[in-house]
Amino acid sequence: MTESALFFCAFILYAVSAAFLFVYLFSEKDKWARTGYQIIFAGFIIHTAALAARTLESGHAPFTNMYESLSFLAWCGAFAYVSMEGKYKIRKAGPYFILIIIVLMALASSPLMPKEVRPLMPALQSYWLWLHVSVTLMGEAFFAMAFVTSILYLITKSKKSIRSKQKKDLTPERLDFISYKCIAVGFPLFTLGGLVFGMIWAYKAWGRYWGWDPKEVWSLITWFVFALYLHTRLVMGWKGKRSAITAIIGFLAALFTYFGVNYLLAGLHSYL
């Protein structure tokens, strides 16, 4: 099968899995959740094959233009979901998170994203492309997960008085805990991929490790916001609402770093 067919298959599977999990949300029957999980797992495997096919076809890493990088970010999201669900059983936050994956896949398949394989420009020809982009996007996928659980935290918290019957695995405390766990994975990954690997590569390619390029600056801003999250939480004992809001701001900063900087601010990262 070709790369685009595999990509499409994965897209469909993600959508079906989201449908199953939404049914679970209302029916509360475990089998829907289990099947949904199996389907997204299958989608993840097929998506992996799509990325591998893309790599074989192009001869370079599968994240050198917007289409590829959106698809890769969606793949990281699927990985983040499959691993967090496997470890912490977050089923009821699942469908909302898969919606993000679906949005990414939809954006990637939009006709506005050129899909043809282009040869790599000189600055991108480095193994640091693999290390820098993949680790950073994986970190950002975990931030996205924390974003979803934080929003759900705020919603369930405000609804608590109205709906006394709380679903067992979606208590605010649990959501707060899962947000923290996601950031505990995302933050070291983002630091390593975005900042450390980014600096090493910038030094090799451009002759300086830091140049206050807008993308660099926004990575730093994202890092500061999550540093704030961790310090207010671990040292000042913030939890719950204020933590959730900080995590949401952090994710929005990460989103702007990934997306907004390219379209709104000029800089060296203009190719992606």
Place this chain on the structure above:
Amino acid sequence: MNSFVKFFSSIKVSIFLLIIITLATTLGTLIPQGRSVEAYTEKYGDWAPFLIKSGITRLYQSPWYLFLLLLFFINIIVCSLTRIKKKFTQAFKPQIMTEERKLETLSLKKTFTCPQSVSQAEKRLKEILSSRGYKVKEQSTQGIFFLLARKRFSGLFGSDIVHLGILIVILGGFISGAAGFRENIALAAEETKSVPGTDFFLKLNRFETHYYRDRSVKDWKSTLSLIKNSKIIMTKTIEVNHPLSYKGFVFYQSGYGWDWRNPEVELVMERKTENPFSESIRTIVGEKKSIKEKEIEIDPLYFVPDFVLTEENKVTTRSLEPNNPALYVKISEKGEIVFAGWLFLKYPEFNTRNSQGDSFLSVEFKDLKAEPYSIIQIAKDPGVPFIWAGCFFVMTGLFLAFYFIPRQLRFLIKKENQYTRVSAGGTAAKAKDSFKREFDKIIQSFRRTG
């Protein structure tokens, strides 16, 4: 001094500084950095002088931003130092003895009796704990045994190692800013230039541009030699992402260009009627050439690599890329000007209408040759080793802080009637769930063998 320490050791001050620095850093991406005064005046009007004076237009180099970083630097040092002493005591000089009522206040606790003797129970507990990777310290007084079992205690210092790393990175940044040096030099093939601030020279032996099949650039390769006292020290072919390093100097393939001062051009002259002829000539821009026994004189006067007309209808070049090379030529026949105008290499149909007068001469701009040159960035940055060391500490510390969470268990074993009474208690800052599971397992496996 005391109030200074007190102020900077406050976590609230850290949070405040972190927020201020984040906002200031953001401001620098909203206002374009390092542009000309005219550009700011055009964009911001009356605000421009304020923006420039306050350093906002060069925010990350401005004194007040650096001052904020300095405050942050001091804050991290003071915060870490005021907290580290307690951590050292906790890690290296822990109190082993405890009291039962203290154990009861811990989040994990259990008290039970067992039939073994006190020393048997102690021995068995130590076995179980060390098989689970705990390091056990013991002490006894008046027939009461105390055990302190701990593992992953280096995780206690995770955050301190991160902070140490950040300090080293900031230090490295200041060193780079103060002592770093960066300069671009352009070299044509076979050209040698001295490396600024040193006694050695850089020679470009070869410069090649490699293209993909679709004519986009694949890579630039410059073969460089470093020369000292007329001797070649080393030779290496550099390309983007693969610089040459020598004694703290790093040479990067940073750009390329062409020497447009006097490129070589080829022109084809043709006349179809009246003494028809066709002749191609090669010359250098600025050098007249004549053909037909000096009857026809060709004078290529000006050249631009990327022709564009300004609003005032003046010719200029849009870039230094040969996107639209154009040549202004004057041709005279028997002393009379028969043609004067622009010729385009890529768009001959736009040539200024040929043949003034009645000579019916046509001329075309056929080929262009300019000397390519390579732009090499020479950098020396003594801050770089600090940055890498700092990054290493940050990553190690993050790993320890998140995934090497210290666990500590205390046991108090004493004789009570004919039985032995064991009280146990434990604390973990994070990952309480998995620690509880382990705690329960330890107690279980002890009681089972009891």
